[in-house]
């Protein structure tokens with residue numbers, strides 16, 4: 414069911430419940446007020462009669478009946494005098510014999526004087542009022558039985574008026590709540606309408622909304638999500654076009670070499686050079702394909718964090734880079750605190766590989782590469798520092814972009830696809846960490862990774 418109708422039903426249902434409660438409370442209060450008024454009148458009338466009757470009780474029932482009949486006619490009510498034990502002493506209608514026991518609720522009532530109202534079998538209402546009196550001899554009661562139809566007619570007319578008023582109020586509220594719920598749920602319908610308009614070709618979402626509430630938050634979040642999706646899409650497209658472009662370059666070189674290979678077959682030295690170039694390009698493509706595969710895989714994988722000892726990291730790096738470093742007469746220095754990192758082992762080591770390989774690759778022969786692992790209460794700090802070519806301020810903002818290589822780097826070293834730091838950045842982001850770079854051209858570079866403690 415639409416939210417609009419749900420709201421409408423809830424509002425209307427609540428209003429009906431409230432109206433019924435109001436009706437019951439007001440009608441009961443009104444009835445009690447009316448009865449209290451009638452009771453007051455009857456007690457006043459009864460007290461006046463009793464002033465006359467007290468002299469005749471308990472000695473002259475006949476005189477009492479005489480008085481009772483006169484007052485009974487005047488007040489249009491039946492008057493019965495009762496003994497101290499609530500048995501009939503005299504009846505104005507002379508129908509009840511003396512000493513008759515009456516079966517009436519009012520006789521058991523605690524609050525005397527007081528009235529009780531009841532409905533008869535013939536849709537009429539009767540008021541019974543009981544008043545005590547006392548003579549020197551003994552005490553007795555006066556029971557007044559009066560018609561109370563007027564009271565109930567008044568009550569019925571009040572109830573009728575109330576039902577009418579409430580019915581009008583409920584109908585008005587029905588209409589109002591329909592419009593309120595429609596107004597309230599309108600933004601949701603608009604959001605759905607705009608979301609349905611989004612296509613892969615046209616991904617835009619904008620909606621003007623003035624109120625400051627959760628719906629505004631929903632609109633803003635959706636807007637942001639669509640923008641991010643567009644950005645992601647754009648990045649993905651750029652990545653794809655750059656990848657294919659980058660892959661095409663070594664392929665074109667390979668094609669050129671292959672086309673010219675038959676012509677240099679006689680010249681053994683050139684022939685060997687050509688084959689070496691071919692092999693280099695194949696290696697380069699292989700490396701690039703591997704890096705690309707890694708980048709794609711990283712996003713899809715769930716982090717599998719384990720404890721990684723700093724010493725193990727040192728051993729791993731020594732095993733991986735000792736020979737390459739020795740070939741370039743580069744010394745690997747370690748400053749390692751005995752700490753445990755809580756990281757995704759494979760992902761972390763792949764990132765670190767890239768940093769150390771850059772440090773060795775972009776350093777001249779005979780320098781040293783320094784690797785530090787430190788830790789404080791909040792984070793682990795891993796730094797890889799070299800005394801190499803450094804990064805110029807123009808290149809610095811771009812080095813994390815896929816396939817970006819500075820001219821210096823390309824001139825210095827032909828190898829490399831410009832994907833290494835992209836992988837490092839992905840790894841750090843997935844660990845919710847950050848990267849800092851200190852670099853001075855021709856002096857060296859320090860890359861610091863900060864990873865928060867788990």
Ligand SMILES: Nc1ncnc2c1ncn2[C@@H]1O[C@H](COP(=O)(O)OP(=O)(O)OP(=O)(O)O)[C@@H](O)[C@H]1O
Nearest residue numbers: 771772775803812818819822829830831832833834
């Ligand atoms: N330690 C460093 N010293 C100087 N320049 C660096 C250093 N590390 C990175 N750079 C610069 O940043 C660029 C991008 O580095 P990245 O590791 O992403 O790619 P690459 O090393 O060129 O290739 P790949 O790592 O994919 O084999 C490098 O081409 C280089 O210009």
Ligand SMILES: [Mg+2]
Nearest residue numbers: 767771833834
């Ligand atoms: Mg690299």
